[in-house]
Every structure is written in C-alpha cells, then in structure tokens.
Amino acid sequence: MQDRTRQAPKLADVRLALEARPSALPEMLAEVHAADLAEWLGALELDDARRLFDLTDLATQAEALQETSDTVREHLVPSLPVDRLVALAEVLPPDEVVDMLALVDEPLAEEVLHQVDFDGTRGLRRLFQYPPESAGGIMTTEFDAFDSGTRVGDAIKGLRRDEIASAGLGSGVYVVDEVGRPLGHVTDRELLTSPIHATLDELMEPDLVLVTADEDREEVALQIAKYNLPSLPVVDLRGRLIGVVTDDDALDVLEEEVREDIQMLVGASAQEQTRLPIARRVRQRLPLMGLTVLGGLATAKVLDLSIAAAGGDPGEGGGILDTMRYVPIILGLAGNVGIQSSTILVRALATGEVLPERERAVLGAEVATGVTIGVLCGLLTGVVALFLEAEVGLAYTFSLGVGLAIAIAVSWASLLGCLVPILCRRAGIDPAIVAGPFLITLSDLSATAIFMLVAQAVRGFAGAVG
Template sequence: MSNETETAVEEAARQAPSEDAHFIMLVVAAAGDHDWPALRRQLEGLDPADIADVMEHVPLETARTIAKMIGRLLPPEFLAELSWERREEILPELPADYVGQALDELDTDDAAAVAADIDEKQLGQVLAEADEDTRLAVEEALSFDEETAGRLMQREYVAAPEGAKVGDVIDRMRADAAELPDVFFEIYVVDPLMRPVGATPVSTLIRATRDTPIADVMQPLKALIRPEMDQEEVAHTFQKYHLAAAPVVDEAGRLTGTVTVDDIVDVISEEGEEDLLKLAGVSEAAQTDSVAKSVRSRAPWLLVNLGTALIAASVIRAFEGSITQLATLAVLMPIVASMGGNAGTQALAVAVRAIASRDLTTSNAPRYVLRESLTAMSNGLIFAVVLALVVQFWFHMPMLSVAIALAIVINFACAGLAGILVPLTLRHYGADPAVSSSVFVTFVTDLVGFFAFLGLATVILLHH
C-alpha cells in the first residue's frame, strides 16, 4: 500500500463511526490499489443507504475513484441517499447513461433531487438517456424554486373516480402494478376534472367490501398543497394535521402529485439543524467543506460581533476613571454582562423555536413578550439577592452589593425583552430571526450590563 493510500486510510478511520472504521479502511485500501473486484465484493449486497454512508465517510478522492471504477454497478437508490454536497462531487465521475437510467428507476421526487445536483452540461446528456416521462417530470420539478413543494412532490400517485367501487379500484391497481408508486398511503378520489374531493387510506380500502362505493369510505382532505409552497410551511401542515401524505394541486385545483411523510421528515431535520446553526451565526459545515469555505461563511457575523463588542467596550472606557478608583468593578462587571447574556439567550431560544413552529404569531405576541419579561425579571430578582450576598461576603461593601443587585435586575429585564423583541422585529422586516438575533441580543445585554453596573457603582459609591 502506498504512503498516499495509507494517509487516506488513516483519514477515513478518523472520520468514520468507530463500528465501521475497519470496513471503511478496507474500502479505502481497495480503491487506493484500484482493486475493483475487492471493491465490488465489499459494497455488493449493502443497502443503498449504507453505500451512501460509505461514500460520505471516505475521502473525496476515494469516493471519486469508487464512482469511476464500479459506479455503474451500484444500485441507483444510493444516489438519492447521498448528501447534496457529496452527490454533486461524484456525479461527474458517473457515466451519463447510468445516471439517466438511475433517474428512471427512482421515484420522481428523488430523481428531481439528484438531477438538481448535476452540472448543466452533463444534465442534457443524462436526460437524453432517460425515458420521456422521467425527463418531463424532472424538468417540471426543476422549474420550481429550491425548498418548495414542487421539488418535494412525487408525480406518481393513485387516483380513482368518485363513482368507482372498492373492488374496481383494487383490480385496476393490480393490473397497473408496475405504474404504482413504490410506497403510497392513500388513494385520492377525484371528480371528472381531476380535482381531489377526498382520500381513502389503504388500510380503510382493504377492510371494505368489493361492492362498496369508494366515495362511502373516503375521508375529507385536511390540506391541499400548492407546488410553490415553501417546504417549511408544508412540514408545518403535516405536523399540524398529522398527515402521512398530502395531494399537490395546480392553479385549477387539479391533482398533479403528492408529498409523502418520508420527505417531510428530512425537511424537519434539515430545517431544525439549519436554525440551530444560524443561532450560532454559522452555516452548515459538511465533512467535505474546505477551511476557506468555512471561514467565508462565518467571518461576516464575527465582524458584526466585533463591531458590537467595540461599542460595548466604549461604555467601559467611558467609566475608566471609576474603574481606576475602584478596581473591584473590573472584577464584577463581566458577571453582570454574562448572566444577562445567558438570560437573553434563553428567551431568544424560546422565541426562535416558537416562530419556527408558528406558535408565536402577531395575535399572541404580547402574551409572549409579557411572559418572557416577567420570567427574566423574576430570575433577575432571585440572582440579584444571591449575587449581592456573595459580593458582601467577598468585599464587605454594602453599597457595592446594592449596585450590582440593581444592575442584575435591570439587565435581566432588558435581556428578556431583547430575547423576544429582537427576533420579532427581524421577522417583521422580512429577515430570518435565527440568523442574527443572537448577535444583537448579546449586544444589548453587554451594553446594558456594563452601563447599568458601572453607572450605578459610580453614582452610589464614588459620588455618594
């Protein structure tokens, strides 16, 4: 094994889960030695999701080598399981005819997701190798914006006319079994204009007698999805109504596809991770991200944070004389700012989650503001007493204890307000509350904390 291969093996072993590390090392070694029979043996029989996991954990060059050597032998489903970053990197190494045939075998929603990551020059060649129905479905899906229902929509669905009987529907599904979606939950009942009027769960269908009109066992539709609807709104609809699937309709109300819960689970996971990272002022950091890419995504918010920190520092400088006369102030002022920052972060986390889940609306915003303000104020009173006792025990200065207690109460009150009002204000002006709220909340708590403590201490202790 070459030194370069050994280095790749070690890197993969560090990245892979401990239970798979040895297997990953074998895959990397086989790829490094261009031993395609060994590669085929190791990956053959694995579930497509496991193959995708292997491709995610090996170094990029190894993944590209695997794609070149045995890519056309791998099951097409593994492409749908890859992260978009890794898929984008290995698709150029796969033959156009293999990718085109893979799109034919995938559900249309997965085919659209794969096609979206193909380079424009290669996409034309790939679609030329696919069936006409697949090509039209992919082109339609790509006409919609990213992160919309049109991209999630599966064009395969099962529909039955209002006047059909259960037995007829079952017989038709059996006759057209090859055309059915791999997994489906409902049969949509449609009028003569192909507008859905209800849905019959598969579990209900198999319990009914053959001569039962399907209209008698259908359930009213809880939601209709438009293809341009944002995927986060679609996910909220699924959560609200506890849906397993929902029909997608065009402007005329005609049935054009369906969104299923497996895609919604992915959306909820992605949106949750995205909001969590945004709260820290960073974007998603994939295994394959370079240092330069990570720096570019994080530096702007660090620059904003530097600006707010300098403003807070200017408040400290304004009280430089007070700190010089009483050095104890320098010891205690970070405590006031830090505790206020934590209180603000707690309120902010509650607010951003409530906004994301649509629990926090314009109508109930005053109740949220009042609750978070009173919660922060109550905590401020508790910890003001605790900290005042600690300061008295340390320095035996009653007036200093009073100053820091008042500063804690003031900062906690402002922290609670900032934690709820900052994200609400950002949302009102069309900004994403998860992206920059933490920077501004920290700025408020630092500024108020330093100014309240140093100002009160100056007035009470030095000008008393």
C-alpha cells in the first residue's frame, strides 16, 4: 500500500539525488514513466542525463529514446556499449533502430547488426538504404498483411500468433494479392466487429493511397493528414507492400518541419538552440545579422545622398544628423536579434524544452549569444563607418561611438527577447501573445534610444576631452 501512495519523484528530487544522494537514484527510477524520464533527460545537463539514463531498465530506455530530443539522443547513443545497443535494437521499432544506429560510427553499427537476429537484420538493412528525408526513411516494416480471401477468424488468429501485431499501432491490416501488392485495408474496428467467417475482401476499403519509398516524407505526412489515415502503405517499384508510414510518424515529421521552418525563418538552424554551444549559435545566426548590417549601411548611404541633394551637409561635425543615418541598422539588428531570441524561447517553452529549472542557464546563454553578435556587428559597422565618414569631424570617435552603441543596443534587444517570454510564462501569460509586434516595437524603440544616447555620449565625451 505504501508503494501505491508514494508520490512520484519530480525533477527537483532527481537533481538533488544526482548532487547529494546518488545511491537513492535506482529506487527513485524503479517505476519511472518513460515520458517523465524523457522530460528529465531534456532538462538536465547532458552528463547528468547520461548518468540517469544508465540507471533505468531497458524498456524504459527504449521508450525514452523515442520521446526525448535529437540533441539528447546524439549525446546518449554514441556512448552506449555494444550489448546495450543490441538490446535496444531488439525492442525498438525498425525505423527507430535505423535512427539510433545512424548516430554511431559505421563499424559499430555493423557490429550491432551482426548480433541482431537474421530476420531483424534483413529488415533493418533494407531501411538503411533509404534517405532519412524519404518515405522509406520513416516507414516501419512491422505491419500485418493477409492474402486475399483470408477469413476474419483466421486473420485474428494470425494476429494473436504474431508477437509484434502491427507493433501495437492499431492501424488495421492490409489485404494483398499473391505477389504482395496491396488490394485494400481493414480497420481494427471492422476486424473485431465482423463475423469470423466473413472474408477480408468483403470488409476492406479498396481505394488506397499508395506512395513509393523514395517520395518526400513531408509530402507523405501531408497526405496522411489530408485523408485522415491511420497509416499509409509504402510500395516498391513493382507495387509490392514493403512498409507503412503511421499517423504518429506523420505527426513527428510535420512537427519537425514546422520547427525547422520557424527557426530558419529567423536565421537559426532547426536544432535545439537552447542546448547548442554559444559559438555555434553565433555562427548560425551571424550571416543574417551581417546581411542586416550591410543593408543598414546601404540605407545610411542613401540617406546621406538624399540629405546632400536636399541642400544639407550630412558631414558637418559628426553630429546628431550623422548618427541618425545609422538608425536603420539598429532597427534591423534589434528587430532580428530580438525576434530570434523570442522565437527560440517561445518554441522551447511551449514544447517543454526549457523547464523552469533551466530558465536561468538558457537566459544567460542566449544573452551571451546576443552580446557576441552585437559586438561583432558593432565592430563591423564601426570599421565600415570609419571609411564612409572620413570627411566627418572626429571620424575615429564617431565610428567608435556608432560601433559601441550598436553593440550595447543589440545586446539589450537580445536580453529583451529572452526575458519577456520567460516573465510572461511566470505571470501566466502566453508568451506568444507578446513575442510578435509588441516585442518588436518595444525592442526597436528602446534599442534606438540606447543607440542615440550611447553614440552621442561617446561623441560628447571625446569632444570634452579633446
């Protein structure tokens, strides 16, 4: 009775045990749910995640590997011993095994395949030949198919004898002809509620949507969503049934594609940004920022020419008018950096990638990324401005002021883009509500004010010293 009423451990309990009471972890993890383990693995530091993973049983490990993030899998799988990889390969669905072995060196993958039973190896090797972005790359070879003319009773007996039974997917059974070409599909409901002497041909839906193994996985997923299918049969060039793509696989693909599109839209990669090293984040986001700087410099030159054409003197004394010509750079950089940080944080908060326990670490890493980008963009702008403003009085001081102001303003925009979503979640407000126009407006306004104040302060200080 005590075990039944015992409260399930929380992430805070796991952290405490990892730090102070490692001996308590085995008992704590004895009946942990795989979904909880997957969440903990994503919230902990990668080394702690590995320690936790090693203490759980095989079945829980297999389920958690399917649920946890790509970043965590990339850290855990390559460090697993061969015997554990073999054990996981024997309990995971074939498509998941292929994904797992793709994370290890080819010789190690071959060694694992040699130790898996012959039938399983044959199916896995077939899956390995398909590109990850294709239907063959996401299909499973675990499905149930019966010959045309099979009676319902015989089909049910066959399913009972089959230990896999469609991998528990609940996607029904397929009816095939003598060479293995799909003729129709029978749902589980039809199978279980029909007379046992009826044939599958009488119950099947003959109008199947078929795809080949080389078709793009996103197109396949969209077809499953469009026609509300539990699974989609995959055929070879001769039309023979070789696998199925399930609705769960389609959902995973669509979620991944949406995540990629959203993050690429703001100049970031499709990877989990909150777990990448700062230097890698900077490398991925810097090209968009460099393009923004170049666009801003071009705009400054256009304004320079426009002011000159109107009879003004933009180069007189490096004053407020000269500084204002660089405001478009700030508007572009602050908006882009702010929306990058907020988009990454909003998605990470919504998907559970960032739990409350990781907020401080994620905030620090994202701000450090923004500061680095700000300094690099400020340096680039300052150097270019030195040449563009050669005729401006105190050109060196002016360029220094512009570069420093950009670095500080962009760093502030990054902080704002991270802090606002986190504060919104703590206040019980959906971060997505304020991560759009409101945050962009606030970022642009505050960053522009900071830019003007810092640039003019540097110019005033240099003038006073000079």
